[in-house]
Amino acid sequence: MTAQHERPVRPLRVLLAKLGLDTHTVGLTVVAHALRDAGMEVIFTGLKQTPEAVASAAIQEDVDVVGISSLSAGHTRSLPRLARLLREQGGGEKLLVAGGVIPQEDLALLAEAGYARVFTMGTDTREIVAYLRDWWAQRLAAEAAQC
Numbered sequence: 001m002t003a004q005h006e007r008p009v010r011p012l013r014v015l016l017a018k019l020g021l022d023t024h025t026v027g028l029t030v031v032a033h034a035l036r037d038a039g040m041e042v043i044f045t046g047l048k049q050t051p052e053a054v055a056s057a058a059i060q061e062d063v064d065v066v067g068i069s070s071l072s073a074g075h076t077r078s079l080p081r082l083a084r085l086l087r088e089q090g091g092g093e094k095l096l097v098a099g100g101v102i103p104q105e106d107l108a109l110l111a112e113a114g115y116a117r118v119f120t121m122g123t124d125t126r127e128i129v130a131y132l133r134d135w136w137a138q139r140l141a142a143e144a145a146q147c
Contacts, residue, residue, distance in 0.1 A: 012136045015063040017045040017054045019070065019078040027100060027121070028069040034125035040132065051078050055085035058094060064139070065132060066091075070100040080113035087114070095135055099123065 014035055016028055025047070032042045045057050058066045066086065068079055075098065083096055098110060099119035107118055116135070119128055
């Protein structure tokens, strides 16, 4: 395929959310700025969201990635629920990532629920950007191979 026939590559679309009563936004704001600076489209749903509202927003906004920040203990219930709702609503192909204060012993539960990666507190934003870029490049390559 020649360059003039190639589809333009759209930016990666990332939805970021805070579930429940967790109102700590500093880390999520830093991540949002890093993703935007890296050329990604970032949609922030706001605070005190339910898994139902985030799943609905992810479908409506047609995002590629759903990122949840958790600094409270509700992640073992709310994050798996969000993953299940996304699958039920046809959003099972979206990359699910989480970050924040999530104990090591909960990582297996989140992986089993469908979270590809959990970025624990203190993760360098360059690592998050690189991970999402690599995933996006692999997804675009797979889509191109299907054409």
